[in-house]
Amino acid sequence: MASTSSASETNSGPKRSDYLTRQEVLEILAIKPQTLYAYVSRGLVRAVPQPNKRSSFYLGEDIERIRVRSAARAGFGAVAANAMQWGEPIITTSITQITEAGPRYRNRLALDLVRAGSSFEAVADFLWEGTWMDQPHGWVAPNAPARVIAQLSQGSTLHKQPHIVQLLILALGLLGVAHGGQRERIQSGVTDVILARQAIRMMAGVLGFLGPKRRFVALRTGEPIAHGLTRVFDIEPSEEVLRALNALLVLDVDHELTPSTFAARIAASSAADLHACLGAALNTHHSHITGNRADKVEELFDGRHQAPAIVARVKSLLASGQRVPGFSHPFYPNGDPRATMLLALADTLGRRKRAVRTMLDVTSQLQSRFGLNPSFELGSVAICRALGLTAHAGGALRSLARSAGWVAHIFEQRLAAFMIRPRARYVVPSHLLT
Numbered sequence: 001m002a003s004t005s006s007a008s009e010t011n012s013g014p015k016r017s018d019y020l021t022r023q024e025v026l027e028i029l030a031i032k033p034q035t036l037y038a039y040v041s042r043g044l045v046r047a048v049p050q051p052n053k054r055s056s057f058y059l060g061e062d063i064e065r066i067r068v069r070s071a072a073r074a075g076f077g078a079v080a081a082n083a084m085q086w087g088e089p090i091i092t093t094s095i096t097q098i099t100e101a102g103p104r105y106r107n108r109l110a111l112d113l114v115r116a117g118s119s120f121e122a123v124a125d126f127l128w129e130g131t132w133m134d135q136p137h138g139w140v141a142p143n144a145p146a147r148v149i150a151q152l153s154q155g156s157t158l159h160k161q162p163h164i165v166q167l168l169i170l171a172l173g174l175l176g177v178a179h180g181g182q183r184e185r186i187q188s189g190v191t192d193v194i195l196a197r198q199a200i201r202m203m204a205g206v207l208g209f210l211g212p213k214r215r216f217v218a219l220r221t222g223e224p225i226a227h228g229l230t231r232v233f234d235i236e237p238s239e240e241v242l243r244a245l246n247a248l249l250v251l252d253v254d255h256e257l258t259p260s261t262f263a264a265r266i267a268a269s270s271a272a273d274l275h276a277c278l279g280a281a282l283n284t285h286h287s288h289i290t291g292n293r294a295d296k297v298e299e300l301f302d303g304r305h306q307a308p309a310i311v312a313r314v315k316s317l318l319a320s321g322q323r324v325p326g327f328s329h330p331f332y333p334n335g336d337p338r339a340t341m342l343l344a345l346a347d348t349l350g351r352r353k354r355a356v357r358t359m360l361d362v363t364s365q366l367q368s369r370f371g372l373n374p375s376f377e378l379g380s381v382a383i384c385r386a387l388g389l390t391a392h393a394g395g396a397l398r399s400l401a402r403s404a405g406w407v408a409h410i411f412e413q414r415l416a417a418f419m420i421r422p423r424a425r426y427v428v429p430s431h432l433l434t
Contacts, residue, residue: 018323019048019057028063029070039066043333048370051315060321061330091265092416095127095408096254102337103255106130110251111341120225120249124200124404127254128193128411138224141197142190144205148174149216156209164210164396165286169279171206175199176275185273192274196407199278200225203400208232210390225249225400233389241387244345245397248383251338252376252398254405260285264406268413269420281406285399294394296325297381301362303355310362311369318370326378327366335373342379350386359385 020028025036025045036058039045045063047056097104102111105127113123121139126132148171155170156162179185179195201219208217211233219228226245230237254261264281272280285291301310317324329336343360350356359382366372380394387393413420 018060019318019321020060020063021057022055025058025063029067046328046333046371048318048328048372051319051370057318057321059328059330062333065330091257091262093256093409093412094130095405095412096256098256098331100332100334100337102251105254108132110253111337114247114250114341117243117246118250120246120253120401120404123250123253124407127405127408128196138219138222138228139197139201140222141194141201143218143221144171144175144198144202145178148178148202149218152206152216162209163286163292164207164392165282165291165399167209168203168206168396168399169282169286171202172199172275172279172282175202176273176279179273179275182273192411195274196404199275200400200403200407201228203403204228204232207393207396207400210393210396229397233387233393235387235389240349244349244383244387247345248342248380248397249401251341252380252401254402254408258285258402259290260402261406261409265409265413266420268410269416269418274407274410277410278403278406282399282403285402291399291402292395293325294377294381294398295392297377298391298394300325301355301359301381301385305358307358307362307365310358311365314366314370314372324366324372326375326381327372329373329375332373332375336375336379338376339374339379342376342383343374346379346382346386349383353386353388355385356382 022033022036025031026033029036036045039062040047040058044066046059048059049056094106097107099109101109104110105113105123108126118134121137122132122134151174152167152171155174156167175198179188179190185195204225205216205218205228207229208215211217213234217228217232219225219231226242226249227237229245230241235241257265260281263284264277267277267280288296300313305313314324343363346356347360351360359378363374363378367374377394377398380398384393384397
């Protein structure tokens with residue numbers, strides 16, 4: 001991608017890293033302007049107006065997707081290689097389908113499940129077992145062993161401010177060690193479904209390190225995850241609060257073959273145990289590109305910043321060709337319907353809170369002025385602000401929700417009974433060609 005050096009480039013990252021100019025797009029795709037306009041009108045390429053200019057930027061991910069699909073015509077090797085970068089499907093799944101209306105879990109629209117008041121536990125069981133059963137109450141599963149909690153608490157002191165996802169990773173690892181190897185697990189008679197329920201309930205308790213007590217808070221026997229989270233965060237378990245927490249979890253249970261989900265499937269295909277598979281997923285998830293994107297949204301909408309300052313920051317990001325955190329998910333060119341639902345819930349819950357009001361007002365401005373549509377991360381942070389939760393809560397809740405989807409993919413991959421082992425195409429290092 002073409003770029004130019006400037007003073008702002010040093011401070012803001014590579015020029016045009018996420019957005020491209022019209023001329024750059026024409027050169028990359030080797031097309032005429034009329035073809036580009038056709039792509040935009042059909043929703044294949046998203047255009048973002050340049051601040052204070054009549055021309056537009058074009059989202060680099062959209063351009064790359066079109067480029068690799070064109071390149072795939074070169075042969076099967078190219079098809080396989082390009083499929084790794086937002087390309088054609090490479091794994092068959094019956095878990096989730098991405099549609100314009102949001103994800104469909106086993107052919108049930110996630111938004112409809114939220115509207116019907118379906119619990120997080122019911123949706124998780126549905127993805128794991130394939131049969132729908134109403135689940136008004138929480139799971140019954142063994143509590144995490146006391147020695148695991150003690151080790152977790154000790155591990156939390158290794159750094160003065162460990163990231164909450166790091167503590168989730170630590171908790172899963174300790175729980176896996178406590179259950180021993182494969183032979184011990186088989187001999188114990190405890191099923192992986194029970195182990196998955198225990199792990200997720202423990203993860204919910206780990207979020208207590210974000211709460212006012214700054215420690216692990218165990219869920220009660222049979223307590224629903226959403227209700228348990230109100231105790232974890234020490235907030236009022238009103239009907240509105242429980243509905244918002246449950247919606248946040250249900251809408252983000254799964255989103256097809258994300259890097260973290262792929263990592264879970266790779267581990268499962270090599271016969272790793274459940275906790276190792278979840279650990280692989282969570283370690284992959286813990287990055288600023290994927291799971292920690294909510295942290296970037298929190299930074300953009302820092303409570304100390306007024307609306308004009310946030311808009312100015314967005315203009316700066318667009319001017320340097322960078323992605324605006326919390327906006328423009330590549331799967332939803334017309335807007336992420338999950339974000340729309342979460343923002344509406346945040347408006348109902350926190351309309352009197354300045355931080356929430358600012359987020360909603362700025363989001364509206366960015367949509368009308370720059371065509372930026374909010375994505376799930378923005379909606380999740382808005383919900384957390386409306387609930388009065390601390391920093392990193394959005395990313396933590398996303399990790400908790402996704403754990404249920406990872407379990408579904410782990411189970412499905414085991415049934416597929418093949419090892420994921422792609423081949424690499426060797427190229428001679430450039431320095432050896434001289």
